[in-house]
Amino acid sequence: MPMKVKTIGYFFTQALKSILRNFWMSLASVATVAVSLIILGAFILLTANTNYIAQAVEQDVEIAVFLYVDTPENKVKALGDKLEDISGVDSVELIPKEEGLRQLSKQFGEEHDLVSALGGENPLPDYYIVKAEEPQQVSTIVKEIEKLPHVEKVNYGQGVVEKLFSITRWIRIGGIVVVAVLAACTVFLIAVTIRLTVYARRKEVNIMKSVGATNWFIRWPFLLEGIFLGFFGALIASTVLYFSYIIFLDKITAAMSFLPIQRDLSILKNVALVVLPSGPLIGFLGSFLSLQRYLKI
């Protein structure tokens, strides 16, 4: 039987009427959908940002190559050439021991005369700062450097990056668990709401069945009701997420300007692309489950 335009109108009217009839229950469902989706969105934003921070940190990874203190000057220069020859190395910069000492005394503060405290001697080694072309190459470059002569120690920030990525992973896993539990609760609450609707309209449903309305004809208004509830919830969640993130960006920029945060608002578009369809989907699922159970057709 082809579905007529008039029929679709009838489905929509019935669904909306039903939402208004069970106003408080509908409101509770919409609110639950909204809360679940806000948390889902918040986890997406959190994961995206930790990923972003990890990447930013990774980009900045420098390899510090410390030489033995007693390395003669010509050997230092020769090592610099060898470092530049390693494949994947972007830049090599020599920090002579004098420069190192200057930086150190700056860190200790003007009131400490570090040089005289050390008895006029400079105990620091020369070191090279090596930057990689690609962050992934850092560990292979480090291995190469360690084979070179006069190299005492190689430092690099790999550990930090690995830690950040593992934090991101845990946030993602935690997020999936929390969101799954919340989604299940939301589906359940919508199922209860639709069950109330089915109960309120059981007489109508029985008459429809007895005169031979098709099962889909009977189902659609209820399914639409669930979809609407989910959609309204998703709409609220998207709005709340949008404004909260903008406010959050403002505050975080003022408080911790050094933190690399996703300032690109296209991330919000991606969040909306997940959140907006999730609401109606949850609503559909909830009412479908309810109908299977309570609308014996």
Add this chain to the structure above:
Amino acid sequence: MIKLLNVTKVYPNGVRALQDITLTIEKGEFVFLVGPSGAGKSTLIKLLFREESPTYGHVLIAGKNIARLRKSQIPILRRNIGVVFQDFRLLEDRTAFENVSFAMEVLEHSKKEIQQRVHHVLNLVGLKDRIHCYPHQLSGGEQQRVAIARAIVNRPHILVADEPTGNLDPETSKEILKLLIDINRSGTTVIMATHEWSLVNRANNRVIALDKGKLVSDGEKVLFAHEG
């Protein structure tokens, strides 16, 4: 048109509502289904429009075993069977007209067709002047007429009525019976379950008598006299 072959119905709670019923109802017949309450009349009627399925045996309508119908075909079967209940089952928040038109709306008929046919059937059941009344503004007999109008508005071949006069006084009951007989004369097969023998005795129709789920008599005349 309707054939029951060795039909037995046992409900999940163990109640044996029908036992080995075999009968045939031809097209255009008017059949009374009589028996005390609990005899299995309602169960037999529910089997006809596939509200229930037989535990054993077969129910054939127009040659089709309706137990074998796919779920999607059940609505098609039900469009061919109008049903009237003892408690009318009208929607309280709708007028007589809307109650009847509802049955056509859910089958997606055009507005024009609905207007015409609803007026026609409400006229037929004698409610021409009451079409915009709500159920609570109508008498019991009038409400049952609305229910009958709703049952026939989609032009079913079969009309089943389960104790349609059970809530009505004797005078009104006679009028409802007369209406059902009129509907039968226009070609619809009518099956009416009742325990009111006074109604059955008024008409010379086929009477199928059930007792404790068994077929006890089937014939033109009432073969045994009962009180009540």
